[in-house]
Amino acid sequence: MSDSPVQQNTRPEAAAATTQLSGILRRVGMIGDMIDRSVGNADHPLRIQIERFDGPVQAVIDGRQTTLFGTNSYLGLNFDPRCIAAAEQALRQWGTGSTASRVASGNQDGHVALERTIAKFYDRPDAIVFSTGFMANMGTICGLASDGDLILYDSHCHASIIDACRASGATFKPFKHNDPVDLDRLLKEATVPASRILVVLEGLYSVWGDVGDVKGLATVAKDHGALVFVDEAHGLGLYGDNGRGVTEAQGAEHLVDAIVGTFSKSVGVIGGYCVTMHPALKSLRFLARAYLYTASLPPAVVASARTAIEIIASEPGLRAEMWRKAERFCLGVEALGYSLCAAPGPVGSIRMRGLVQGMDFWRDLLARGIYVNLLIPPATPAGEVLLRFSVSAAHTDADIDKFLDIMREMAPRAISA
Numbered sequence: 001m002s003d004s005p006v007q008q009n010t011r012p013e014a015a016a017a018t019t020q021l022s023g024i025l026r027r028v029g030m031i032g033d034m035i036d037r038s039v040g041n042a043d044h045p046l047r048i049q050i051e052r053f054d055g056p057v058q059a060v061i062d063g064r065q066t067t068l069f070g071t072n073s074y075l076g077l078n079f080d081p082r083c084i085a086a087a088e089q090a091l092r093q094w095g096t097g098s099t100a101s102r103v104a105s106g107n108q109d110g111h112v113a114l115e116r117t118i119a120k121f122y123d124r125p126d127a128i129v130f131s132t133g134f135m136a137n138m139g140t141i142c143g144l145a146s147d148g149d150l151i152l153y154d155s156h157c158h159a160s161i162i163d164a165c166r167a168s169g170a171t172f173k174p175f176k177h178n179d180p181v182d183l184d185r186l187l188k189e190a191t192v193p194a195s196r197i198l199v200v201l202e203g204l205y206s207v208w209g210d211v212g213d214v215k216g217l218a219t220v221a222k223d224h225g226a227l228v229f230v231d232e233a234h235g236l237g238l239y240g241d242n243g244r245g246v247t248e249a250q251g252a253e254h255l256v257d258a259i260v261g262t263f264s265k266s267v268g269v270i271g272g273y274c275v276t277m278h279p280a281l282k283s284l285r286f287l288a289r290a291y292l293y294t295a296s297l298p299p300a301v302v303a304s305a306r307t308a309i310e311i312i313a314s315e316p317g318l319r320a321e322m323w324r325k326a327e328r329f330c331l332g333v334e335a336l337g338y339s340l341c342a343a344p345g346p347v348g349s350i351r352m353r354g355l356v357q358g359m360d361f362w363r364d365l366l367a368r369g370i371y372v373n374l375l376i377p378p379a380t381p382a383g384e385v386l387l388r389f390s391v392s393a394a395h396t397d398a399d400i401d402k403f404l405d406i407m408r409e410m411a412p413r414a415i416s417a
């Protein structure tokens with residue numbers, strides 16, 4: 001048997017398939033070449049390789065000690081000794097992986113305990129854990145909506161939400177970012193009953209760093225009788241008295257039918273979840289293909305996620321510390337004359353004048369031992385070039401001062417025309 005049946009097969013239908021394949025390969029190859037040409041070989045946002053981590057926000061990149069202001073480790077829990085100890089213990093007791101889906105032999109005590117912890121944290125009867133945040137959106141949205149339904153989503157929603165809308169089979173339309181009036185218009189124009197409409201939005205949008213108007217949008221959706229889904233990927237652990245996210249902070253939990261979140265940001269590992277107050281949504285365990293047809297999370301990840309959520313629930317001081325740092329950071333950046341895309345918060349962006357200036361600025365920061373994200377179209381709204389930062393409770397005041405000192409030196413280049 002050959003490993004490469006397409007090359008070996010000489011039948012006419014195989015030849016036709018090969019021609020088709022070469023068309024696909026040609027197109028994909030051209031895109032790859034284009035990316036190689038524009039990315040080059042060194043110091044490009046798409047070529048960053050971390051050689052060593054020295055804690056959640058310190059790393060060695062290209063032999064240089066670098067402070068990271070572009071991770072999602074908002075609370076530094078990926079290096080918390082308690083999370084690491086829980087992971088180590090689970091690793092020894094349960095092995096490296098679950099090797100099966102939750103509906104086969106991949107349903108271990110740890111997965112069930114993690115779901116109970118999340119349900120308790122949200123004060124809801126149940127929670128469903130997925131293997132990534134992307135899959136939590138895929139599984140939940142595709143499990144809820146299908147042919148004949150309508151999904152109305154915020155135009156700044158994450159790619160996983162857009163892909164889920166596409167895969168669901170439902171009709172889907174964006175409403176203007178954070179605009180309850182536009183949502184109301186679309187709900188009025190809808191040709192399906194409101195009970196077949198799912199409104200999808202996020203708690204914290206991580207490109208501009210602006211907070212979703214969860215309460216305003218959910219109120220409009222509920223006035224019409226539509227279902228509301230909120231992705232709290234970035235809000236979890238940072239907003240609300242209990243750290244449940246922007247929905248909690250705005251007092252809107254009673255208006256939201258399903259909340260999805262991820263473990264890959266403040267929780268510090270990988271995985272995702274959905275919580276809901278509707279008993280009917282237990283069916284998601286059988287309807288969500290992204291839950292059914294994939295292996296469950298590795299035990300070490302499950303154990304550290306559970307420990308991290310318990311820390312988030314019981315230690316509001318960690319959240320407060322992150323906010324103190326985020327304010328110090330953002331107010332400092334604004335005082336230097338840079339303009340932020342949104343109010344000070346844990347994640348945000350500074351607008352660059354264009355691609356070349358943005359690239360140069362990003363490279364100079366890296367050369368001085370600061371890593372941030374450079375976001376370029378099509379990953380940004382309105383084709384902007386953005387320097388995106390995130391702040392962590394694990395940053396020291398000295399880390400922030402170092403960043404501000406460097407930004408002060410570089411300010412004339414970024415600000416003057």
Ligand SMILES: Cc1ncc(COP(=O)(O)O)c(C=O)c1O
Nearest residue numbers: 132133134158160231233262264
């Ligand atoms: C809003 C939002 N939802 C979902 C995801 C996907 O989460 P994960 O990376 O955990 O799969 C992300 C990741 O960046 C996100 O920003």
